[in-house]
Structures are given as structure tokens and as C-alpha cells.
Amino acid sequence: QQNGTIGIDAGATGIEAVKGVKSKTMHEDTAKEDTRYGTLLDHNIVGTTHQHIYNFRLDMDVDGEQNSLVEVNPVVLPNDRGGPRTSTMQTETKVVGTEQQAAQKFDPSTVRLLTNFSKENKVGNPVSYQLIPYAGGTHPVAKGANFGKDEWLYHRLSFMDKQLWVTQYNPEEKYPEGKYPNRSDKDSGLGQFTQDNHSIENTDDVVWLTTGTTHIARAEEWPIMPTEWVHVLLKPWNFFDETPTLNLNAPK
Numbered sequence: 001q002q003n004g005t006i007g008i009d010a011g012a013t014g015i016e017a018v019k020g021v022k023s024k025t026m027h028e029d030t031a032k033e034d035t036r037y038g039t040l041l042d043h044n045i046v047g048t049t050h051q052h053i054y055n056f057r058l059d060m061d062v063d064g065e066q067n068s069l070v071e072v073n074p075v076v077l078p079n080d081r082g083g084p085r086t087s088t089m090q091t092e093t094k095v096v097g098t099e100q101q102a103a104q105k106f107d108p109s110t111v112r113l114l115t116n117f118s119k120e121n122k123v124g125n126p127v128s129y130q131l132i133p134y135a136g137g138t139h140p141v142a143k144g145a146n147f148g149k150d151e152w153l154y155h156r157l158s159f160m161d162k163q164l165w166v167t168q169y170n171p172e173e174k175y176p177e178g179k180y181p182n183r184s185d186k187d188s189g190l191g192q193f194t195q196d197n198h199s200i201e202n203t204d205d206v207v208w209l210t211t212g213t214t215h216i217a218r219a220e221e222w223p224i225m226p227t228e229w230v231h232v233l234l235k236p237w238n239f240f241d242e243t244p245t246l247n248l249n250a251p252k
């Protein structure tokens, strides 16, 4: 877009995931047990509760290959400079050193940047792009994988439970779930890629953003579900010298 934002939208639609049950309506004795794992959508049909989890592998180069992950966290600190206020709004900024430190739940109250410290904008701030995975609406955002931590599924698909991953570029690492998500007894994807805990500072980084929704079925989705969207945004952050939207063509 003209404002420098790069956006990705992915949507789910199609026929609801359902199973057959005994109950025709919610007033039958069998209804409570039949709907333990889902919603009664039609006579004898339950839409089962599940998740839609997406991961986007983004081999980014922010103004070159020498990139780093930067965390910016808003904080409230005491005002020690006088005046009527007792507190101040400040930010704490941290450069993340390694792949395992980078892997984290995405907190939308914070800022995560991929930064090139060798390039600066007009006032000397390093050029960055902000990383934003998000989802939610009718289907609530998935804060992680809804599996017990003792489940083989949980340990096979680590990418599902954390929304932000950064790895040092490796051409063999293409799929967040690994090559064998269905037939492996362990993680062959991001969980394994980050085991060697490479440095991700000032190097060719790959950003992996996970987002998704928990799908609790409702009657309005039967038999065809309206599209539910998930999103990734990459936004310029001190990348330009000013808003890039002011150079539109002058009227003729």
C-alpha cells in the first residue's frame, strides 16, 4: 500500500466440520452428551469445536540482509523529574539474541520489530518493519494450541503455540510444521529448527508468524461457513523519513 504496509489475509470457508449424533434437538436427553465437543447445527448434526492455525514464513530483508529482532515494551515508571505527575510513560527496548529467545507468544500490547541497525532514516533511527499477526471476530483469536501439554500433538507442532518465531536463514527450513507433521513422533518443524539456537542478530533472518482462531460452530455456518479471516501486517517503523502517503499525484 501507499503507506508502506504489506498485508496478508487468509480465509477459511467451505462446509462445516461435522459429525452425526442421535439428538434432533437440544431438548432430548442425549443432547448434553452429544454436544460435549460441539454445537448442534441441524437435526442429528454437530459441528465440532476445533482450531484454524496458520503460519506465514516470511524471508524478510529490511533494507538488506543484516537484520535483528527488537522488542519494544511500553512501561509505566515513576516521575523523578518534578511536576504534578507521579508517573511517566516510557518504553523498554531490547535486542533479541537467539532463536529460542525469539520464540514467544505475541502480545498485542507490545511492539516487535525486524530492524536493520546498519541503515538509518533521516533522524538516525535504525530502519525497521513492525511484525503483527492477528485474527479474531466471530471466531475468537487462538492464543495458542488448545492441546494439553502432555499430548503428542502439542510436542509435534510447536509452531501452533507461539505466534512469533525468528530463525537464521536456512534453505532447508521451509515448513513451520516440518516435513512429517502427520507421521512423526516429534517436532520436525520450528521446534526442531530452534534447537540449535542460532544467533539472529545482524544476520539473514526468517520471520515466522502464527495466528489463527478457535472455531466454535454456530447455526449460521451450516452448511456453508462465511469466510473467517486471519491476518499478518508488516508496517514500516522509522523506515521512511516521513509519511509516505504525501506524494500522490497533483490534480491535473
Ligand SMILES: [Cu+2]
Pocket (backbone or CB within 6 Å): 012, 017, 050, 051, 052, 215
Ligand atoms: Cu472451522
